[in-house]
Amino acid sequence: MTATTTHLATPRVRHRATEAELLDVAAAIEATREEYDRVRHVVPEAEWATFAQDVVAIKELKRTRDAVVLAHNYQTPEIFHGVADLVGDSLALARMAQEVEASTIVLAGVPFMAETAKLLNPGKTVLVPDAGAGCSLADGITPEDVLALRAAHPGVPVVTYVNSSAAVKAVSDVCCTSGNVERIVRHLGAEKIICVPDEYLARNVAEATGVEVITHPARCEVHERFSVADVEQIRAERPGITVVAHPECHPDVVAAADVAGSTAHMLDYVRTQRPAQVALITECSMADNIRAAQPETEYVQPCNLCPHMRRSTLAGIRAALETGGPEVVLEESTAAAARRAVERMLELS
Numbered sequence: 001m002t003a004t005t006t007h008l009a010t011p012r013v014r015h016r017a018t019e020a021e022l023l024d025v026a027a028a029i030e031a032t033r034e035e036y037d038r039v040r041h042v043v044p045e046a047e048w049a050t051f052a053q054d055v056v057a058i059k060e061l062k063r064t065r066d067a068v069v070l071a072h073n074y075q076t077p078e079i080f081h082g083v084a085d086l087v088g089d090s091l092a093l094a095r096m097a098q099e100v101e102a103s104t105i106v107l108a109g110v111p112f113m114a115e116t117a118k119l120l121n122p123g124k125t126v127l128v129p130d131a132g133a134g135c136s137l138a139d140g141i142t143p144e145d146v147l148a149l150r151a152a153h154p155g156v157p158v159v160t161y162v163n164s165s166a167a168v169k170a171v172s173d174v175c176c177t178s179g180n181v182e183r184i185v186r187h188l189g190a191e192k193i194i195c196v197p198d199e200y201l202a203r204n205v206a207e208a209t210g211v212e213v214i215t216h217p218a219r220c221e222v223h224e225r226f227s228v229a230d231v232e233q234i235r236a237e238r239p240g241i242t243v244v245a246h247p248e249c250h251p252d253v254v255a256a257a258d259v260a261g262s263t264a265h266m267l268d269y270v271r272t273q274r275p276a277q278v279a280l281i282t283e284c285s286m287a288d289n290i291r292a293a294q295p296e297t298e299y300v301q302p303c304n305l306c307p308h309m310r311r312s313t314l315a316g317i318r319a320a321l322e323t324g325g326p327e328v329v330l331e332e333s334t335a336a337a338a339r340r341a342v343e344r345m346l347e348l349s
């Protein structure tokens with residue numbers, strides 16, 4: 001990443017608002033009625049008043065800068081439903097990034113996602129609202145770790161979750177997402193694979209496929225906090241509820257759930273099955289975004305927020321578009337090798 005500027009949410013009102021400022025806010029609220037209608041089930045009107053001016057500014061900046069905003073499913077509703085042009089899980093974002101025509105992409109998510117967009121769009125400008133945002137999975141493994149696993153298990157293919165840096169992807173055979181990992185592992189047809197960095201995703205795919213899987217001890221700090229006791233408590237309080245868990249959860253939590261799947265799979269499940277009540281064992285904003293889209297279902301949200309995803313804000317997206325940074329820049333030989341692993345994933349999925 002070239003720039004290291006951090007754009008954290010700042011308090012909007014530090015002084016008594018003038019009449020002109022209040023009028024500006026009122027005009028912005030009026031101009032964003034359509035966007036607000038999409039989130040009214042999850043965002044109070046008073047809170048939207050703090051977002052409206054940024055939403056208006058971002059809409060205009062996207063037009064003048066020939067830019068689109070891609071947002072991960074874990075982005076907050078005012079971003080996901082308010083300013084994003086394309087939304088999805090990691091796999092969907094990677095696919096969409098290939099088809100974007102605009103010259104600039106703002107990736108509302110964490111830096112590894114912006115790196116993936118850049119890998120697939122080397123000629124485009126890719127901006128990330130906060131280049132300092134981390135991820136316990138992407139930060140939990142280095143290229144040297146992967147090379148050590150390769151040395152210990154010669155000839156065993158390395159399947160790397162997209163939640164990893166470009167440098168780690170570059171020393172991998174193929175990437176995967178939580179939505180396609182099973183398909184990719186089955187396609188490889190190997191008796192043994194190395195699957196990194198997420199230990200739980202790797203153990204869950206071993207369970208699902210019967211393939212021997214060598215793991216690495218990194219975990220998603222959001223999903224590892226869910227326990228079987230959480231699932232049991234939800235079932236005791238809400239008899240008949242459907243429990244849907246993300247495969248970054250511990251294998252025992254996945255086994256205790258009714259359905260396991262990526263964020264896209266979760267959304268599909270709620271859309272198509274329309275359960276009366278559902279517990280979403282995943283990141284909090286994902287559950288909010290599903291609730292905004294499907295308000296007729298009753299939701300139980302055991303709320304674990306990702307602190308890294310929260311560092312993407314409307315203010316950060318606006319600043320990225322205004323300043324043209326932080327921009328993702330990758331070293332070309334690393335990018336070429338990482339691109340091969342991502343493109344192989346896209347071919348196989």
Ligand code: SF4
Nearest residue numbers: 135136220221222306
């Ligand atoms: S929820 Fe946060 S910590 Fe977990 S994988 Fe996603 S970005 Fe990383």
